[in-house]
Amino acid sequence: MITIYDIAKKANVSAMTVSRVINNTGRISEKTRVRVRQVMEELHYVPNSAARSLVLQETRILSLLITDITNPFYTTLARGAEDAAMKRGYRLLFSNSDEDVGKEKEYLEMVLSTRVDGVLFSPAGDNSLPQLEKLHKHGIPFVLIDREVPGVECDTVLGDSRLGARLLVEHLFQLGHRRVALLNGSMKVSTARERFTGYAEALKLHDLPWDDRLVFEAGYGRASLGTIEEAVERMLALPERPTAVFAANNFLALDAVKAFRRRGLDVPHDLSVVCFDDLDPNSVLDPFLTVAAQPAYEFGSMGIRLLIDRIHGVEAGSPRKKIVLPPKLTVRQSSAPPRS
Amino acid sequence: MITIYDIAKKANVSAMTVSRVINNTGRISEKTRVRVRQVMEELHYVPNSAARSLVLQETRILSLLITDITNPFYTTLARGAEDAAMKRGYRLLFSNSDEDVGKEKEYLEMVLSTRVDGVLFSPAGDNSLPQLEKLHKHGIPFVLIDREVPGVECDTVLGDSRLGARLLVEHLFQLGHRRVALLNGSMKVSTARERFTGYAEALKLHDLPWDDRLVFEAGYGRASLGTIEEAVERMLALPERPTAVFAANNFLALDAVKAFRRRGLDVPHDLSVVCFDDLDPNSVLDPFLTVAAQPAYEFGSMGIRLLIDRIHGVEAGSPRKKIVLPPKLTVRQSSAPPRS
DNA sequence: TTGTACGCGTTATCAC
């Protein structure tokens, strides 16, 4: 491997001078600067970032932990994060927990051994608490994104899940629906709880009765497909069938629609389906779902911004910041008035 | 930061003993092993991988460079690669070139400074040659994936683009089409050339005349959206309009269909559209496109396998391997007999 | 079974 010493020898200077040329620090005569540069080119020198971070005590790497790499919400968020990080001279180390606290724990070990400068963290759920405490113990700055964890005080970028839920459910009410089911993620995830609350608020606001049998707790992850099938089964077996479903995220909605169709039911003719989070408009031919779309890209870029501010100590002792980005109701064909 | 010295002091042993406990090397009495382990727990010790890789001269990190992170073909490939890498104790550093040789070059600099143990490389095109030569100069093993680069001899995992193209075009012929347009990627990319050849072969096999005006060179990247619009415009202005389009990848097809629809044309009623590569079946409600699907996941896992074999020198001097994975024709609604 | 000395590639500090 080519090191600064190889460069130094060939250029008849000390290693220190080479280092100064590389980093543009200190005063160097133009003559030597040019010569050193030239030797570096010749030998195809590339600095060793391991050695550098060992002495500098910083890696300029940030970790991004998301819960579902197949979900366009998170891939878009990731792009926002990457763009923002690159712009500030940081690289991003991606990890994907698949909504699984176990995997999350494994990845965290890697992240710690890499000595990343900070972590942008979308927790799998409330059980992620130990992981966050570990980060805290190690003095690694982190920012929560998309989801909160009770007991953790830190900078956070969130959507307004309650508002979005209300918007969606009220949209259904306006269409004339009165029996709306909630197909929710796990109640161990803050967004699921908030969407639950928004749903309940909407019912109350419109003086509609509460019915436990209309609430189904599945899970956000791909793993919970079986649960959705079962929920749909129970939903349809109800004495008074719901005429619409509010799904807590895009994949839940997709799977619900598929489950309905497999049973010969048409959306929106037989049931309406609405949900949180959009799909990637670029790779969908016929956008179909009525959604509360979230600014996923901004989730990522804002998160990185908060994180880097913390790292640079700009915000050293400042109180935690909580940024809430509003959702946008987008009405499409999956919602329609109920069959009379 | 907690180091092995901190552990050593607290456990009343030397740093070396701690190192041995961590790596399970050498003989250590059970008593000290337990004590050291305990102190490590107490102090939440995590090894510093920068320091380790500095002395070991290996990082156990592999780089995966893909050209379009929004394309499900590549995200699926990435999952395959990650699973295979994790299984063998390697981590993956993702980079996304957006089909841009410039970005590719930037990322390569990072990759080199990270001293990754190997690179799984999906080149933006033939112009990626200098990057590959650079890797070679630095003695970093690499495997090409999905695309070849003329002048580069190395292990490769490819699809059978010629066969896939022929299957798709012959499918159109069987439906009765005689004028089939080719909406291709850049001819600076090997797969585009192969798909071109397959298209030409199919014509020849069926004694159909060659027509230059039916061939359009756009680009695989998201950036070439304008080009597609223009190609469609020219295509429809032709004296004898084609009745079907073979698009060289999924996104080209998607954009073509959208462009047709904007002009009031229906697919497949007015024109059929077929393409290479599928979309993610999980996030699509109504699979519509007739495609030549490729085993994207296996592209990734096979690639990592070849790469790690090379790294471990198992295949040190062995001749380069070229693995070709066949496509699978999947007929859906986007193709139908031409209007008579 | 355990410890000492050294080196991995880089930069900060201080001296010239």
Added chain:
DNA sequence: GTGATAACGCGTACAA
């Protein structure tokens, strides 16, 4: 302007 030296955290070779 430039250089010598030590230090970052860890593992190898050799010694005890």
